[in-house]
Amino acid sequence: MSVWTSAFRHQFLDGNPLNFDAIAGTTGTILPDGLAIKPTPPPTERGFVVRPGHQFNYLFESPIQDAIGADISLSVVLPPAPANAQRSGRVILTGPPIRLLIDFVGDIVRLQLYVGSANPIAASAPILGPSMDIRARWHTHGQAQIWTDGEIRAYNPDIARGSGLTFQGIEFGHHSPQLASSARQFLIKSIMLKVLRRDDSARFIDQLFPIAVPAPLDPNCLKKMRATDGQSIRIVREFMGGALSRLSSADSIIAHRAAEAAGLAFVRFMSTRDPQHAESVKTSLAEMLEVLKQSDSSAFKQSFDALKQVAGDYDPACLAQLEPLAQQHATELQELATVLEGIAKVIEEAGGANG
């Protein structure tokens, strides 16, 4: 069970370029050797060689739509090279693209992450050994991060805020398709892409109490409810995105930790129904809301009121279609309702005060 979902992973375990896992799709160009299967090379030579003329391209059968997050991680190996050698490569999620550009120059790696048409986030890091782990992550709240060997090297809270992207596929290798076999190279030992779609976290939360997927709603109701859901989420997202860009780094860390603690405690509660976890949700949520409110109390109040308004927009006729399910699960749902009421009270208090 996970929130971010896997879309592509290649570990180059043997000589078969198609020995990778991915969502359905087709392998496009693999330069220079195409789909030829070679005998499994020695362990040190396993990987995708990145130098001019070496490219790997995979196209998803159905584009990943409405992606609000992307997480690219690579493990690379750098064969010995002269001190001033430059070795370049890139990873691209095609569509309105996300591009991770990688340049090894001497004993430094330079990394740039482009999300759509936004300004890039860039990082430089020392090359500490013959191998390196590189990771780049973007989320629609605007947060973009770059890590090398597990250490964060760059962070920006305002990259492509509010965007929902469509990914057609993934490409990696060198930007030039022209073979230059004498050029310096590096080796991608593994590459992984995870994405977050707009609905993924709701799906995750739903799995914690799986009563009916898909919901027994007619298409018209489904459409109306989606619109209302989307409106609620948009309000919170807009507020969160704005608040994050205003918060100091220290407050941002406090809010993030509290948010994660609240979310995890909620999942624990759903899994165990232990009231202690419900209490933890309230405590952590109150802490997070307090920090967010301080970033802009009037925007906070405005969002809170708008959200309350939207929550009343669900069409009673559509909700009536869910009534049989509600009756069927009334006892268990009542137990949840009690806890959620408690959580809502915390939100109400945060929204009401100073308002």
Place this chain on the structure above:
Amino acid sequence: MVSVSQNAQAALDAGFNLTANLRHADVKALAEEWFPKIRFHYKERFHPIDLKTLFTAPKELFDGLTEPARDALRITISGPLGEQRYNPPVVRNGSDVRIHGGNINVDPTIPGDGTEPMGEPPIDKETIYSHGDSYERSKQLFGASDTMSGLPDPVAGDPRAPRHPVEVRAEMRFLLEALKHELQEEIPNDPLWVRPDDALWGRFDIVDLFFLHPMSPIAMPHDAARAFMRALIAAHENEDTATQAALIGSLDPLFQFNTRAWNAVKNYAFLEFYYFYAYNDFDQYGDWPFVNTHEGDLEGCCVVFERRQLVEFAQGDRPFEEVIGHTIITSVHEEMNDSDELKRLPLGRQDALDDLVVYVAPGSHATYLTVGSHDFTDWEDVLTDWPGLLPTWVKVLAALAALTPIGRAIILAIVLIVLLAEHFIDSEDETVDNGVSAGPGPDPQPGTTAVAKRLFVTPLSNISLDPMEGGDVNIYHAAISNAPASDDVDAGTLARRAYQGWWGGSNGLISHSGGWENKTKRYFKKFLSKGQIEAELIT
């Protein structure tokens, strides 16, 4: 459930044999030679053990404890007679305890080990084995504590010392024979024959994989697919190529026959290595909510061989040294996650042996082919057709509250929580190269992190009682009165291995135990998807 002796007789009547002409002794030799080196994490607390140790280890520990310590480990079962307390472990149907620690015999000079009733009714698919279903109890009974050098905290290079010897069970399955027995529903001249119903038989229902519908996911009717494959296998065994061609030619034009799957079945065999852990303690290493914990954890890997090489070796036409493993496949988390790993082995024998290494992630015991961090992947999720933004149960809850202020408040709360979940960092498995290791060959010298292993090979060779008909060693012989004796066959081993119930008492939404599920099918699916499968192997 029928008794194990009835299943054994049915297997005998059906000519049960999963290793073609390869004899059990040869399977043992191959399993020892091609035993993948296992690298555990230095923090690993639960190392693999065989099913027998699940019973004998608690008994041996228990006998050496003081009464208060024993009492703390006893398992309480509530039933019509009130609360009863039993020495661990217990095997029970509801409150009806059929075996408990007090029944277990650890004295090798006395026949029987006390687990033989696991092969008899009322033991069935709902039966539960448990040694207490908790991390603390499992740790006391099976968990490693001190490191190899006697320190309390493990570090890289000084891993926790396994509490019990590392034990691995190997099973050879020729895919053609495994499928043939899976499809067996009747045998000639015996209308009363009923196929065995246990954890040994079958569980290789792959027939749907043979029929492709190019335009849609429509599946061929299952019974028709089974009948088709039965006929095809019979024609293949009779070397009747005309009938095979006619059968494939007669296939409903809606479907294409998957010749790649057929070539895989005809031409390959799996040597499966099962690692059974008393407890999955993933929560000790990973982060909620992505981790699970449960009693009983079956993991492992398999080495693929070319059938022709094995057959020639069995006939004496190929030396042992020229039988070379083809591919290795590992199991990673649940089959539905579709994250198993596969590697074609190098062509040279020594290179292939050198490359035969698996790495076990701590706690989850997912088995990988490389060192490092492994994202928890779930390839199905991204394809899920999701109908709405808020969880269904929230909308149903709103319906229940009928848009009262309470209902609105609930929606408000859940919107926030849904958005918080977007920032969860998924748990990762971590594999390393500096923990305890176990490998092929003789026991290692003390003073290193390499430890001795015990390899048990389930005899699945020709069940016939007549050596002139190729009769060899088969685990079912333990329940057949006039079967030849073998050191590898006994009633307890058969009862435990054939047992269909749960190997643990965890029954939660995320954390749950399961029964022994042969992994042949999931390995086959991976092999079919990514393996290098050749039509006619020329050697």
